[in-house]
Amino acid sequence: MVTIRDVARLAGVSVGTVSNVLNKSNKVKPETAKRVMEAVKELNYVPNTIAKSLKTNKSNVVGVLVEDICAFSSSTIIDGICAECDSREYVVNLANLRINTMVNHFSPKTYQTLVENGHFKNAVNSSINALLSARICALIYIGAHPRDISGILPKLNIPVIYAYCYGKNGDCCVNYDDFQGAKLAVEYLIKQGHTKIALISGPLDSVPAQKRLKSYKETLKEYNIPIYEEYIRYGDWGYDYAYRECINLINLPNPPSAIFSMSDVMAYGVIKALNDNGKKVPQDVSVHGFDNIESSWYMNPPLTTVKLPLWEVGNTAAKKVFEILENQGQNQKDILIPCTHIIRNSVNKI
Amino acid sequence: MVTIRDVARLAGVSVGTVSNVLNKSNKVKPETAKRVMEAVKELNYVPNTIAKSLKTNKSNVVGVLVEDICAFSSSTIIDGICAECDSREYVVNLANLRINTMVNHFSPKTYQTLVENGHFKNAVNSSINALLSARICALIYIGAHPRDISGILPKLNIPVIYAYCYGKNGDCCVNYDDFQGAKLAVEYLIKQGHTKIALISGPLDSVPAQKRLKSYKETLKEYNIPIYEEYIRYGDWGYDYAYRECINLINLPNPPSAIFSMSDVMAYGVIKALNDNGKKVPQDVSVHGFDNIESSWYMNPPLTTVKLPLWEVGNTAAKKVFEILENQGQNQKDILIPCTHIIRNSVNKI
DNA sequence: TTGTAGGCGTTATCAC
DNA sequence: GTGATAACGCCTACAA
Numbered sequence: 096m097v098t099i100r101d102v103a104r105l106a107g108v109s110v111g112t113v114s115n116v117l118n119k120s121n122k123v124k125p126e127t128a129k130r131v132m133e134a135v136k137e138l139n140y141v142p143n144t145i146a147k148s149l150k151t152n153k154s155n156v157v158g159v160l161v162e163d164i165c166a167f168s169s170s171t172i173i174d175g176i177c178a179e180c181d182s183r184e185y186v187v188n189l190a191n192l193r194i195n196t197m198v199n200h201f202s203p204k205t206y207q208t209l210v211e212n213g214h215f216k217n218a219v220n221s222s223i224n225a226l227l228s229a230r231i232c233a234l235i236y237i238g239a240h241p242r243d244i245s246g247i248l249p250k251l252n253i254p255v256i257y258a259y260c261y262g263k264n265g266d267c268c269v270n271y272d273d274f275q276g277a278k279l280a281v282e283y284l285i286k287q288g289h290t291k292i293a294l295i296s297g298p299l300d301s302v303p304a305q306k307r308l309k310s311y312k313e314t315l316k317e318y319n320i321p322i323y324e325e326y327i328r329y330g331d332w333g334y335d336y337a338y339r340e341c342i343n344l345i346n347l348p349n350p351p352s353a354i355f356s357m358s359d360v361m362a363y364g365v366i367k368a369l370n371d372n373g374k375k376v377p378q379d380v381s382v383h384g385f386d387n388i389e390s391s392w393y394m395n396p397p398l399t400t401v402k403l404p405l406w407e408v409g410n411t412a413a414k415k416v417f418e419i420l421e422n423q424g425q426n427q428k429d430i431l432i433p434c435t436h437i438i439r440n441s442v443n444k445i
Numbered sequence: 446m447v448t449i450r451d452v453a454r455l456a457g458v459s460v461g462t463v464s465n466v467l468n469k470s471n472k473v474k475p476e477t478a479k480r481v482m483e484a485v486k487e488l489n490y491v492p493n494t495i496a497k498s499l500k501t502n503k504s505n506v507v508g509v510l511v512e513d514i515c516a517f518s519s520s521t522i523i524d525g526i527c528a529e530c531d532s533r534e535y536v537v538n539l540a541n542l543r544i545n546t547m548v549n550h551f552s553p554k555t556y557q558t559l560v561e562n563g564h565f566k567n568a569v570n571s572s573i574n575a576l577l578s579a580r581i582c583a584l585i586y587i588g589a590h591p592r593d594i595s596g597i598l599p600k601l602n603i604p605v606i607y608a609y610c611y612g613k614n615g616d617c618c619v620n621y622d623d624f625q626g627a628k629l630a631v632e633y634l635i636k637q638g639h640t641k642i643a644l645i646s647g648p649l650d651s652v653p654a655q656k657r658l659k660s661y662k663e664t665l666k667e668y669n670i671p672i673y674e675e676y677i678r679y680g681d682w683g684y685d686y687a688y689r690e691c692i693n694l695i696n697l698p699n700p701p702s703a704i705f706s707m708s709d710v711m712a713y714g715v716i717k718a719l720n721d722n723g724k725k726v727p728q729d730v731s732v733h734g735f736d737n738i739e740s741s742w743y744m745n746p747p748l749t750t751v752k753l754p755l756w757e758v759g760n761t762a763a764k765k766v767f768e769i770l771e772n773q774g775q776n777q778k779d780i781l782i783p784c785t786h787i788i789r790n791s792v793n794k795i
Numbered sequence: 796t797t798g799t800a801g802g803c804g805t806t807a808t809c810a811c
Numbered sequence: 812g813t814g815a816t817a818a819c820g821c822c823t824a825c826a827a
Contacts, residue, residue, distance in 0.1 A: 098820055108798085109797065109799075114822060115797085143578070144580070147821055149805090165521055165524055170520045174515055177541040178541075184575065189538075225534065230493060389738075389740070
């Protein structure tokens with residue numbers, strides 16, 4: 096590899112001068128600078144960031160620790176991070192915990208067990224050490240699902256940002272706005288004339304499910320629509336439970352005219368259950384999703400849903416990193432980014 | 446940050462000794478080694494890979510340049526790479542070209558234009574430089590779609606592996622097997638009793654489309670089934686064209702009993718077209734997909750399709766990197782990993 | 796305006 | 812077995 100020394104030799108100057116022009120110090124005569132830059136081009140010199148970091152004791156690499164890169168949300172979040180880092184000539188160091196595989200591997204259904212038995216913490220520590228060893232200047236942790244992960248990460252002396260998950264009080268967390276997103280859905284259903292609006296919720300120990308449920312209830316209340324407990328059903332974010340719960344809903348003496356499903360996948364199960372029971376969507380029953388996963392456009396009918404600002408979550412997290420690094424930290428610890436509404440054809444006016 | 450020097454001081458030995466125990470040299474007295482390790486623990490010492498790389502002139506970071514991390518294939522491939530790197534204590538440096546955004550941004554529909562006008566090459570060079578600057582020890586390039594990208598990358602003096610894309614002759618490329626995958630589908634259709642098998646192909650300038658088309662024709666020939674040119678239709682991998690072409694197929698005087706779509710998304714369009722024209726899948730017409738994107742399980746009916754070995758492509762690419770780095774390069778340049786068959790409910794026996 | 800030299804945290808080569 | 816010390820490539824005083 097060609098070094099600053101080779102450049103200096105070719106340009107007929109000293110290494111100090113080369114360093115100065117490379118770092119845009121303006122105490123170099125333009126003529127000398129030009130000669131140096133020519134040598135750089137000619138030799139195809141690429142600065143050794145390694146050596147630079149060692150000297151300056153700060154690196155230009157941000158560590159990204161992702162719980163599972165295969166989660167539907169992860170790649171878009173990472174994309175948002177990369178975009179910001181690119182534009183600042185920072186580099187991304189990626190570590191993947193593969194938590195979904197771990198969950199399968201160790202068989203407990205929930206993260207909780209994994210956390211309690213220590214396997215998860217071990218994996219995290221080992222990844223963190225690798226990242227630390229590479230001297231990352233900041234860490235962004237990306238959850239596979241928005242939940243409280245406080246207590247998972249060891250104390251670090253670099254800035255840490257939680258993206259798509261929650262830390263303890265005082266930690267800097269960037270998330271989408273569950274409450275506002277759910278309100279988008281419920282309000283829309285109401286404005287389309289629905290008052291009998293059922294809910295297929297995620298499990299109650301899930302943070303997003305709690306927030307969206309709260310939003311569902313408060314929004315109905317806001318519009319003076321009574322809340323029927325039998326309209327509120329619980330799934331596990333998956334297809335099968337949603338299918339089953341939807342059938343329970345249909346069989347109610349006073350069945351709903353619209354079903355708000357807290358995930359698109361559950362909405363698929365709902366639509367299937369409806370179709371299997373001779374009901375057409377949206378003519379007979381309206382269905383509203385949440386997540387806007389890619390396939391929802393292809394569903395029959397195309398699913399009306401709520402889009403998560405995933406790219407923005409990642410991008411904002413990265414921006415936050417640089418804010419802190421540059422000491423402009425305005426201490427806005429908890430950032431909530433609004434969702435947007437994707438209107439397609441699964442909801443009818445009543 | 447605590448250094449090797451601090452450890453040495455606490456353990457009452459020299460830095461050289463600490464370095465030796467850290468690098469598992471066995472010329473250190475076990476007793477001394479123990480003392481050192483205790484100091485490491487106590488001080489929470491994390492080795493500075495940066496400094497180590499500078500000295501040894503080799504890094505433990507593999508660069509991953511991905512055309513678009515949001516492509517459906519990318520995250521699983523990256524996961525496969527990460528898994529291998531993790532187990533060897535290597536670290537992944539990720540750069541994302543965001544090519545799909547670029548294509549939108551600069552409006553040409555195909556990569557070709559982007560390549561020709563130089564925008565793409567600029568982006569690549571700038572990313573490569575950032576990676577090089579971080580002194581990656583090898584590069585894995587991940588395509589957004591399997592195509593020939595030779596001429597895109599500058600000449601590098603580190604090992605380069607092409608994953609999910611093709612380089613020039615002599616380059617090391619890791620891909621799934623298009624021919625074998627398509628054969629899986631066509632052969633299955635035949636064995637279910639179909640002989641009138643139509644094809645919705647991808648565009649002919651696409652490498653996978655060419656290979657799968659070849660496979661389609663050769664497999665039919667192998668089973669002595671005549672090839673009807675009017676059964677071969679061309680889409681653009683997307684929903685709409687597939688929908689339209691399927692209608693053309695239905696209106697043929699002798700319509701097919703099965704349709705092999707070269708992508709799952711196109712299969713969705715096919716199913717919709719069939720349904721809209723009063724045909725049931727699979728009772729009236731069988732539909733076979735290709736890709737096994739996540740949503741295909743949720744389709745109605747769940748789609749029978751071909752699964753791409755994406756994780757294995759990434760994992761093999763990473764393994765190849767280490768083979769080369771360790772000079773065991775067996776010079777197997779072109780690696781093709783077989784697809785697997787996912788049988789669900791969109792194909793009927795005849 | 797430019798050159799020189801010390802040191803960032805390691806490893807490796809010698810002595811001892 | 813262990814300890815001193817010279818690099819690795821770069822930046823930054825400080826000297827010239």
